[in-house]
Amino acid sequence: MSDFVSSVATAKRIVVKVGSSLLTNDGQGLDPQAIGEWSSQIAALRRQNKQIILVSSGAIAEGMARLKWKTRPKAMSELQAAAAVGQMGLIQAYESAFASHNMRAAQILLTHEDLADRLRYLNARTTIFKLLELGVIPIVNENDTVVTDEIRLGDNDTLGAVVSNLIEADALIILTDQRGLYDSDPRNNPDARFIHLATAGDPALQKMAGGAGSHIGTGGMLTKVLAAQRAASSGATTIIASGREERVLERLGLGEAIGTELRAAPSLRSARKQWMADHLRLPGKLVLDEGACKALIDQGKSLLAVGVTDVIGEFERGDVVACTDSQHREIARGLTNYSAADTRRIMRHPTNEIESILGNCRDEELIHRNNMVLVQTSKHTASAES
Numbered sequence: 001m002s003d004f005v006s007s008v009a010t011a012k013r014i015v016v017k018v019g020s021s022l023l024t025n026d027g028q029g030l031d032p033q034a035i036g037e038w039s040s041q042i043a044a045l046r047r048q049n050k051q052i053i054l055v056s057s058g059a060i061a062e063g064m065a066r067l068k069w070k071t072r073p074k075a076m077s078e079l080q081a082a083a084a085v086g087q088m089g090l091i092q093a094y095e096s097a098f099a100s101h102n103m104r105a106a107q108i109l110l111t112h113e114d115l116a117d118r119l120r121y122l123n124a125r126t127t128i129f130k131l132l133e134l135g136v137i138p139i140v141n142e143n144d145t146v147v148t149d150e151i152r153l154g155d156n157d158t159l160g161a162v163v164s165n166l167i168e169a170d171a172l173i174i175l176t177d178q179r180g181l182y183d184s185d186p187r188n189n190p191d192a193r194f195i196h197l198a199t200a201g202d203p204a205l206q207k208m209a210g211g212a213g214s215h216i217g218t219g220g221m222l223t224k225v226l227a228a229q230r231a232a233s234s235g236a237t238t239i240i241a242s243g244r245e246e247r248v249l250e251r252l253g254l255g256e257a258i259g260t261e262l263r264a265a266p267s268l269r270s271a272r273k274q275w276m277a278d279h280l281r282l283p284g285k286l287v288l289d290e291g292a293c294k295a296l297i298d299q300g301k302s303l304l305a306v307g308v309t310d311v312i313g314e315f316e317r318g319d320v321v322a323c324t325d326s327q328h329r330e331i332a333r334g335l336t337n338y339s340a341a342d343t344r345r346i347m348r349h350p351t352n353e354i355e356s357i358l359g360n361c362r363d364e365e366l367i368h369r370n371n372m373v374l375v376q377t378s379k380h381t382a383s384a385e386s
């Protein structure tokens with residue numbers, strides 16, 4: 001028995017990764033009952049007031065069943081074809097399972113490149129946040145059709161971590177066919193000891209983890225341990241637990257310490273905020289009025305166009321820009337949703353006028369709070385917030 005409370009209890013935004021082995025009948029196509037069970041458990045977490053993003057594998061396994069292939073192909077083009085065929089079944093199954101709980105789901109297919117490109121990264125983020133705001137469950141998988149071996153994330157454990165970083169999730173739950181992480185592969189060593197709690201990124205964990213245990217799964221424990229390390233860089237805690245444990249998600253949400261919990265070291269600062277803070281040369285500056293400075297510093301709010309009095313420099317949507325007070329002292333920086341040209345047109349105007357000025361209103365905020373880092377203390381010193 002573990003004597004700690006699961007971090008899932010206090011987590012508000014959670015990425016849940018479900019591996020192929022938990023969605024299929026021994027790799028032979030999707031198991032609708034399993035999908036029904038996952039959607040019920042996610043509905044239970046929603047009732048606990050948590051935002052859930054599902055990273056689901058299973059497209060290749062379902063595609064193989066639909067194409068009547070008995071063994072997993074090796075050729076990239078065949079894997080991609082299977083994924084393309086199977087992804088439809090996967091989404092179809094989730095769509096009807098969530099509908100029975102009066103919930104909507106959305107399909108998000110991502111590649112490594114989408115997240116390496118700043119604009120596409122920002123668009124993916126904005127879309128996922130909007131879906132969460134609307135109460136929709138985003139279902140994410142890798143866009144297998146367009147990726148080659150070299151640029152493939154390759155396993156959904158890594159994708160789960162990348163998505164956790166993207167939306168700054170509090171927790172990443174990786175569900176698999178084992179109770180969690182042991183100090184060696186329990187399939188080969190019956191005396192393997194179970195790890196309840198450890199720090200993500202501890203090099204000892206990598207030595208314990210082996211490859212995939214089944215012909216269905218891809219990564220094994222090693223990709224899960226590495227995913228935990230990656231998720232920790234934006235502060236998320238990872239839980240590796242058995243998907244066969246009854247009501248596992250709901251119980252984790254209630255604080256039961258099921259599985260292995262890999263916590264981020266307390267000192268870790270959000271990687272994205274670090275990235276913004278590290279920008280030395282910014283392409284532009286927004287000068288804010290007093291009210292906007294207060295909203296950012298004291299109230300933790302997003303920046304709206306109405307609070308901007310001047311735009312200096314040239315920049316595009318997605319660039320990191322500085323926000324200054326009327327004395328040109330930098331108080332914050334963040335990813336802007338509007339170019340310099342558009343900002344000049346909408347500054348000093350309330351949000352409800354953006355559409356009539358620009359012809360559309362893609363984002364209500366000029367810089368969303370989630371995309372901003374404060375770079376001053378109340379004394380206007382230049383130290384970055386931690």
Ligand SMILES: Nc1ncnc2c1ncn2[C@@H]1O[C@H](COP(=O)(O)OP(=O)(O)O)[C@@H](O)[C@H]1O
Nearest residue numbers: 019176182184185208210213217218219220221
């Ligand atoms: N130290 C370890 N502790 C637990 N499982 C391990 C360990 N090393 C390797 N494994 C293997 O990892 C497998 C889970 O990974 P994988 O087959 O990729 O599943 P999934 O499809 O859920 O991602 C387990 O079935 C197990 O055999």
Ligand SMILES: N[C@@H](CCC(=O)OP(=O)(O)O)C(=O)O
Nearest residue numbers: 020057058059060155156218
């Ligand atoms: N994109 C692939 C996922 C591959 C994968 O990581 O599978 P798994 O190791 O079972 O989580 C699919 O949908 O089949």
